[in-house]
Amino acid sequence: MANELAKIVVAAGVALVAGLVVGGMGPRAELRALQVRMDAMQEVDCGPNRLPAELAGVLQGRPWEDGAPPSPRTGRTEPEREEEPEPVGRPPRPSSDGAEVVVVGEDGRERILTEDDREEVVENLDMAREAIEIRNRQAWRALDEQVRPTPEQRARIETAVADMNAELVNVADALVQTVEGGEPPERRDMMVFAADALETMIATEDAIYNSLTPEQRLDVDDKVLDPTSYVDASVVDVLQSLEDL
Amino acid sequence: MRDVFLIAQFELFRAIRTWRAVALVLLYAVATIGAGYLFANAIGLAEKALAESLGVAATEVPGAMMDDLIASDGFMEVLRAMVGSTDGAERLMEVPLAAIFHLWLGFLLVPFFAASASAESIAIDMNNRAIRFEALRTSRMALVLGRFAGQLTLTGVASLAAALCMWGTVMWMMVVQEPVALAGWLGWYTVRTWCFAVPFVGFGVACSQWTTSAAWARVMAVGGTAGSWVLYGIAQVMIEEDWFPMVADVLVQVLPQGWIRGMWDPGTGWILSCIVCVGLGLSSLLFGYVRFARRDL
Numbered sequence: 001m002a003n004e005l006a007k008i009v010v011a012a013g014v015a016l017v018a019g020l021v022v023g024g025m026g027p028r029a030e031l032r033a034l035q036v037r038m039d040a041m042q043e044v045d046c047g048p049n050r051l052p053a054e055l056a057g058v059l060q061g062r063p064w065e066d067g068a069p070p071s072p073r074t075g076r077t078e079p080e081r082e083e084e085p086e087p088v089g090r091p092p093r094p095s096s097d098g099a100e101v102v103v104v105g106e107d108g109r110e111r112i113l114t115e116d117d118r119e120e121v122v123e124n125l126d127m128a129r130e131a132i133e134i135r136n137r138q139a140w141r142a143l144d145e146q147v148r149p150t151p152e153q154r155a156r157i158e159t160a161v162a163d164m165n166a167e168l169v170n171v172a173d174a175l176v177q178t179v180e181g182g183e184p185p186e187r188r189d190m191m192v193f194a195a196d197a198l199e200t201m202i203a204t205e206d207a208i209y210n211s212l213t214p215e216q217r218l219d220v221d222d223k224v225l226d227p228t229s230y231v232d233a234s235v236v237d238v239l240q241s242l243e244d245l
Numbered sequence: 246m247r248d249v250f251l252i253a254q255f256e257l258f259r260a261i262r263t264w265r266a267v268a269l270v271l272l273y274a275v276a277t278i279g280a281g282y283l284f285a286n287a288i289g290l291a292e293k294a295l296a297e298s299l300g301v302a303a304t305e306v307p308g309a310m311m312d313d314l315i316a317s318d319g320f321m322e323v324l325r326a327m328v329g330s331t332d333g334a335e336r337l338m339e340v341p342l343a344a345i346f347h348l349w350l351g352f353l354l355v356p357f358f359a360a361s362a363s364a365e366s367i368a369i370d371m372n373n374r375a376i377r378f379e380a381l382r383t384s385r386m387a388l389v390l391g392r393f394a395g396q397l398t399l400t401g402v403a404s405l406a407a408a409l410c411m412w413g414t415v416m417w418m419m420v421v422q423e424p425v426a427l428a429g430w431l432g433w434y435t436v437r438t439w440c441f442a443v444p445f446v447g448f449g450v451a452c453s454q455w456t457t458s459a460a461w462a463r464v465m466a467v468g469g470t471a472g473s474w475v476l477y478g479i480a481q482v483m484i485e486e487d488w489f490p491m492v493a494d495v496l497v498q499v500l501p502q503g504w505i506r507g508m509w510d511p512g513t514g515w516i517l518s519c520i521v522c523v524g525l526g527l528s529s530l531l532f533g534y535v536r537f538a539r540r541d542l
Binding site for chain 1: 246248249295296299300301302303304305306309310313383384385386387389390490491494495498499520521523524525526527528530531534
């Protein structure tokens with residue numbers, strides 16, 4: 001009886017494997033054929049296809065809105081008068097509504113800020129924000145690990161860092177307001193902004209250093225005292241408003 | 246099935262009495278602690294590199310920047326290479342990294358340990374002819390199944406010990422945010438590791454039925470396990486290059502490694518892979534039983 005039951009168990013296992021092998025052949029062959037078709041479709045170069053653009057135009061409802069309406073008799077659009085071409089070499093000027101912004105490119109030539117440029121700026125700011133957040137988190141972890149501050153020490157350092165961040169936000173705000181005024185910040189303005197920011201950070205480093213005991217100062221890595229590591233992302237948030245200008 | 250249960254129990258007690266169980270658990274423990282140590286150090290180095298690139302102070306104890314590491318593109322690449330698909334890798338983002346590493350390590354190590362340990366289960370008794378006394382009181386098939394079940398239990402206990410060692414090593418060497426969640430995932434993944442070991446335990450017991458020399462049986466089992474990985478690699482190349490696709494399909498279906506992708510499934514998809522592995526284990530037993538059934542004990 002035990003032998004019979006044991007044989008049934010083993011036979012069930014073998015039947016399962018055999019069933020999988022035989023039953024899996026068809027679907028796997030089908031999958032392979034589909035994979036080949038998919039690979040072939042991916043290799044085809046679609047090239048410039050006007051259909052989606054034309055379809056999008058039709059779906060706009062009244063695609064001639066921006067231009068002249070179609071002629072009632074022929075259905076053709078009246079030809080637009082060609083605008084006078086801009087003289088070569090003349091730098092683009094900001095339009096009256098301020099939508100176009102002139103920037104100096106890497107080659108030193110001025111050009112209009114495109115939508116792609118704006119997206120790149122947003123992307124870079126997002127990356128900067130993420131990097132600042134990681135630095136901030138890591139700086140606190142390193143401080144806790146290396147210094148093991150008492151609750152009082154940590155509270156003092158937190159206050160100093162919060163003050164620094166508030167001051168840096170103020171400096172960034174001032175910078176944004178200057179740019180909003182329409183004039184690019186002058187050399188002296190930039191030096192004042194930099195001086196304000198440096199003064200704040202030096203005061204914060206001193207505050208962190210003075211919060212530690214002599215023994216803690218001996219053990220701590222110099223980077224833990226670096227106030228720039230504790231800058232939080234709110235400064236980037238303020239600067240991000242420059243992108244909207 | 247009472248005979249099978251009794252033989253399995255005897256196999257387990259014998260392993261404890263002869264210190265084989267202790268040796269096996271120690272083997273799993275040493276391998277896991279070593280791997281856990283290397284894992285923690287690798288994470289520490291990656292964190293130091295990240296801190297260096299950000300120009301911020303690094304932490305001495307690894308694990309503090311784990312969340313930031315996981316969010317990086319480089320980590321995603323590593324996970325994709327381990328799991329075998331982008332979709333699978335994305336679904337594992339919530340699982341503790343140490344648990345993922347443990348399962349991956351289990352897929353690599355446990356087959357060898359399981360096959361090697363179970364290879365002597367029958368051969369050693371055939372060599373000293375003690376098995377004839379057991380064969381008098383029960384059927385040969387029940388005997389084989391009992392030894393198989395005993396070895397499976399042994400592998401399960403050793404796998405559980407390995408999970409405990411991994412948890413201990415990680416807790417000792419790293420900053421762990423959620424120790425209970427890590428323990429839960431390690432335990433949950435141990436079930437999958439154990440299921441993946443079933444075909445290899447079956448293969449070890451099968452090798453044990455082919456020869457009376459325990460040493461030869463072990464060589465066959467370990468060699469066969471290594472060979473299964475080679476065959477799996479060949480099958481993958483055959484699929485990619487479209488060489489004999491039908492043969493490649495059969496190979497992928499009958500090799501346990503072909504079901505690893507399902508084992509990574511965070512949902513219930515891994516259960517099917519486990520059932521198939523059990524089927525493959527029982528089929529492996531039959532490969533040995535063909536010889537054992539005709540043996541003069």
